[in-house]
Amino acid sequence: MTTNNYNVNEQGYYGEYGGAYIPEILFNNVEELKNNYLEIIESDSFKKEFDELLKNYVGRPTPLYHAKNLSSQFHTNIFLKREDLNHTGAHKINNALGQILLAKRLGKKRIIAETGAGQHGVATATACALMNLECIVYMGEVDIKRQAPNVARMKMLGAKVIPATSGSKTLKDATNEAIRDWINHTETTHYIIGSVVGPHPYPDMVTRFQSVISKEMKNQLLEQVGKENPEFVIACVGGGSNAAGAFYHYLNNENVKLIGVEAAGKGIQTGHTAATLTIGKPGIIHGSKTYLMQNEDGQIIEPYSISAGLDYPGIGPIHSFLHDVKRANYMHVTDKEALEAALNLTQKEGIIPALESSHALAVLTKLNFKKTDTVVVNLSGRGDKDLTTYINYLNQNDYEK
Amino acid sequence: MKNRIDNLFQKKEENILSIFLTAGYPNINDTLSIIKILDTTDVDLLEIGIPFSDPIADGPIIQQSSMKALNNGMTLKVLFEQLQSLRTITQLPVLLMGYLNSVMQYGVEEFYKSCHEVGIDGVILPDLPLNEFDNTHKALAEKYDIKVALIISPETATHRIKLIDLKSSGFLYLVSSNSTTGNFTAIKQNSYKHLTEITSLALKNKILIGFGIKGQQEFEEACSVANGAIMGSSFIQLLSTSSNFEKDIPEFISIIKNSKS
Ligand SMILES: Cc1ncc(COP(=O)(O)O)c(C=O)c1O
Numbered sequence: 001m002t003t004n005n006y007n008v009n010e011q012g013y014y015g016e017y018g019g020a021y022i023p024e025i026l027f028n029n030v031e032e033l034k035n036n037y038l039e040i041i042e043s044d045s046f047k048k049e050f051d052e053l054l055k056n057y058v059g060r061p062t063p064l065y066h067a068k069n070l071s072s073q074f075h076t077n078i079f080l081k082r083e084d085l086n087h088t089g090a091h092k093i094n095n096a097l098g099q100i101l102l103a104k105r106l107g108k109k110r111i112i113a114e115t116g117a118g119q120h121g122v123a124t125a126t127a128c129a130l131m132n133l134e135c136i137v138y139m140g141e142v143d144i145k146r147q148a149p150n151v152a153r154m155k156m157l158g159a160k161v162i163p164a165t166s167g168s169k170t171l172k173d174a175t176n177e178a179i180r181d182w183i184n185h186t187e188t189t190h191y192i193i194g195s196v197v198g199p200h201p202y203p204d205m206v207t208r209f210q211s212v213i214s215k216e217m218k219n220q221l222l223e224q225v226g227k228e229n230p231e232f233v234i235a236c237v238g239g240g241s242n243a244a245g246a247f248y249h250y251l252n253n254e255n256v257k258l259i260g261v262e263a264a265g266k267g268i269q270t271g272h273t274a275a276t277l278t279i280g281k282p283g284i285i286h287g288s289k290t291y292l293m294q295n296e297d298g299q300i301i302e303p304y305s306i307s308a309g310l311d312y313p314g315i316g317p318i319h320s321f322l323h324d325v326k327r328a329n330y331m332h333v334t335d336k337e338a339l340e341a342a343l344n345l346t347q348k349e350g351i352i353p354a355l356e357s358s359h360a361l362a363v364l365t366k367l368n369f370k371k372t373d374t375v376v377v378n379l380s381g382r383g384d385k386d387l388t389t390y391i392n393y394l395n396q397n398d399y400e401k
Numbered sequence: 402m403k404n405r406i407d408n409l410f411q412k413k414e415e416n417i418l419s420i421f422l423t424a425g426y427p428n429i430n431d432t433l434s435i436i437k438i439l440d441t442t443d444v445d446l447l448e449i450g451i452p453f454s455d456p457i458a459d460g461p462i463i464q465q466s467s468m469k470a471l472n473n474g475m476t477l478k479v480l481f482e483q484l485q486s487l488r489t490i491t492q493l494p495v496l497l498m499g500y501l502n503s504v505m506q507y508g509v510e511e512f513y514k515s516c517h518e519v520g521i522d523g524v525i526l527p528d529l530p531l532n533e534f535d536n537t538h539k540a541l542a543e544k545y546d547i548k549v550a551l552i553i554s555p556e557t558a559t560h561r562i563k564l565i566d567l568k569s570s571g572f573l574y575l576v577s578s579n580s581t582t583g584n585f586t587a588i589k590q591n592s593y594k595h596l597t598e599i600t601s602l603a604l605k606n607k608i609l610i611g612f613g614i615k616g617q618q619e620f621e622e623a624c625s626v627a628n629g630a631i632m633g634s635s636f637i638q639l640l641s642t643s644s645n646f647e648k649d650i651p652e653f654i655s656i657i658k659n660s661k662s
Binding site: 011019020021022023024025027028166167172176179180183184185186187282283284285286287294296297298299300 | 454458468471476477501502504505527532552553556557580581584587
């Protein structure tokens with residue numbers, strides 16, 4: 001492949017975004033990762049172990065499914081990349097397994113993670129159970145309530161779930177707590193960040209672990225439609241890891257339109273939103289320079305989305321960069337539009353998507369496709385965890401009728 | 402006029418006590434009134450914390466004071482307005498301590514300029530990376546005669562300590578242990594003796610130890626290995642419980658300083 005000018009540079013930046021804005025206490029840990037991650041993940045022994053796990057434990061490659069009913073609804077050719085069929089139900093396991101293998105090679109005994117929807121928490125708890133490592137997951141108090149099934153799974157897997165009770169009690173606050181834990185346990189602990197956020201090298205490392213998504217997409221498209229490149233790749237964006245993975249191998253193919261979808265919450269003008277690129281401006285959050293939702297004084301604004309996995313006031317620096325240079329186009333979708341899209345997919349294709357992934361599906365109504373276009377939607381996760389939300393929505397709909 | 406931090410260390414090299422307070426805490430107008438009281442005590446140096454919504458290096462005590470201050474309406478703009486009269490109140494050296502995002506949104510040059518205009522002597526920005534210090538902050542801080550005290554930790558490698566020492570000005574901030582602020586249990590087992598390896602290096606800057614300095618005993622121990630120490634969380638704790646600052650603050654300081662003045 002030709003050199004990728006959308007990649008992170010030597011200093012850890014994508015254009016002006018990224019970097020490592022961390023207290024000195026974390027310097028050794030972040031430096032250790034930075035100096036070792038590429039060598040480790042490109043080594044044969046790592047690749048062998050990782051690929052084997054992805055194949056036989058996670059169930060990869062995940063199918064690329066030609067959704068015919070959806071295709072005829074939108075008069076184009078829609079394919080779903082079925083990350084929902086991964087073990088544990090979302091793309092998050094790709095990264096959690098990659099990082100746990102890395103942590104083991106770095107001799108870390110204690111694993112911490114933050115989680116929003118609980119998918120990354122479950123993935124990390126799963127990886128820790130498999131590798132017999134201590135696992136502590138920070139989760140916002142609000143999210144613990146709205147994603148109860150995942151909390152139960154994490155506990156059953158042997159993880160300790162610690163509620164984050166500061167701020168909006170969601171993903172941002174869970175991340176703050178995880179970073180504080182790391183500061184207090186630098187020697188023993190590896191922090192498995194769940195998205196393409198945080199200080200360099202995390203954004204690049206997580207992108208690489210998730211890039212298996214677009215790698216498989218290329219092969220599968222070649223097999224099914226006779227060409228590697230679709231016209232569109234669509235993915236939801238919380239921190240942006242499933243999107244980064246789905247975009248990665250297409251970044252240099254400028255003909256492939258890359259669409260990231262953020263959560264508008266109740267609407268971008270309502271003050272209840274998580275559409276970072278639309279209402280945010282560059283700043284520093286969780287060790288990275290990137291767009292973030294903040295007031296004039298630089299205080300981070302509490303985000304809102306019905307989807308716990310998208311309820312985050314920042315965004316991975318790679319997306320800030322792709323947005324600025326217009327390589328990717330970022331749209332936003334309200335709670336209601338996402339719920340409708342979830343219901344639509346369920347009834348048209350018999351697939352219950354995660355609320356996060358439903359945001360990606362919801363832009364199908366907003367884009368203009370040609371009949372001949374090939375459109376890939378990354379179905380990042382399954383909807384089991386969101387059943388309560390879906391059922392409430394259905395009941396309300398019945399009530400309104 | 403020479404920078405007040407340099408002046409201080411020229412006159413005095415031992416038992417330096419620096420007190421950290423959160424701007425706008427417990428009430429929005431307390432910043433200066435607390436400083437006024439501190440000015441009457443044996444405190445040597447002051448650090449005013451710029452409250453931030455997501456202070457990742459801080460434990461619960463400073464987190465809560467920051468949250469309260471923000472709810473009180475404190476912003477960096479308001480703080481600089483309050484500090485207009487700083488120099489009619491005290492001649493102590495004063496630093497601002499805060500997270501980089503606050504500075505970035507205010508504007509980096511504007512920030513150093515405002516510091517200069519109100520008589521701030523130095524800044525501490527725990528999440529400022531060295532490359533960004535070199536590329537933007539260093540020149541601006543020098544232009545406005547603001548010291549940038551950089552931070553090292555017990556696990557910072559010696560070659561890096563020397564590098565940071567070369568870049569740091571005012572003093573070198575040595576974090577007592579790998580911990581967030583206000584973790585009073587983190588250092589119990591080994592006290593501060595392990596820090597002598599660092600404090601006995603031949604360094605350009607004076608060293609102040611911060612994080613987890615709870616009371617008189619910890620202050621004394623820290624002073625036995627470094628030039629002085631910084632107290633934050635335990636002072637904030639006092640502010641949160643005291644109903645009589647005029648009485649309690651001088652009492653608190655005199656207990657800390659004991660016979661050590
Ligand atoms: C199913 C699913 N999709 C998407 C996300 C959002 O994360 P990211 O933007 O990193 O892919 C989450 C996060 O929890 C998730 O669970």
